[in-house]
């Protein structure tokens with residue numbers, strides 16, 4: 001809360017529970033709106049030495065102004081075009097803060113609207129890109145399926161031919177083995193047809 005690091009006073013307005021300054025044992029007499037602190041006469045003297053430009057007001061004066069304020073009509077706060085001029089610090093601050101809150105909440109809303117607008121724009125772009133991606137891919141996928149079908153047919157045919165060759169070779173070997181009077185018959189030519197797949201052909 002304390003915006004001024006030079007100020008060693010720890011009596012902040014929003015934390016105050018006593019009416020006396022614990023450091024100087026004196027009644028509080030002033031408020032500093034700049035560093036949000038409450039000051040006794042000794043605090044006030046020390047504070048003034050290092051913070052001559054701060055907005056300090058006496059508590060008596062503030063009480064008087066608050067009493068005036070509570071007797072006033074608050075309806076002017078709802079009128080954004082009010083030209084309420086006063087010397088009263090608190091009333092001036094209320095006017096300023098109220099105008100500022102309206103301006104900031106308007107800014108906040110319009111920034112939110114911009115974010116939503118950008119989100120909507122990109123949402124449309126995303127949808128368009130998804131549709132476009134699908135549109136471009138679809139005929140290619142169909143072509144790819146057709147090619148795959150042809151490829152499988154050809155591979156199967158090749159496998160069949162190789163199997164026939166192997167079968168034939170095995171039979172020849174078998175006959176040779178029988179001619180050698182060997183009881184152990186084994187396949188000499190291995191089945192290699194599993195090697196014919198798209199991945200092994202392309203690698």
Ligand SMILES: [Zn+2]
Pocket residue numbers: 004007032033034035036037047051054055
């Ligand atoms: Zn101050």
Ligand SMILES: [Zn+2]
Pocket residue numbers: 021022023024025026039040041042043044
């Ligand atoms: Zn003090």
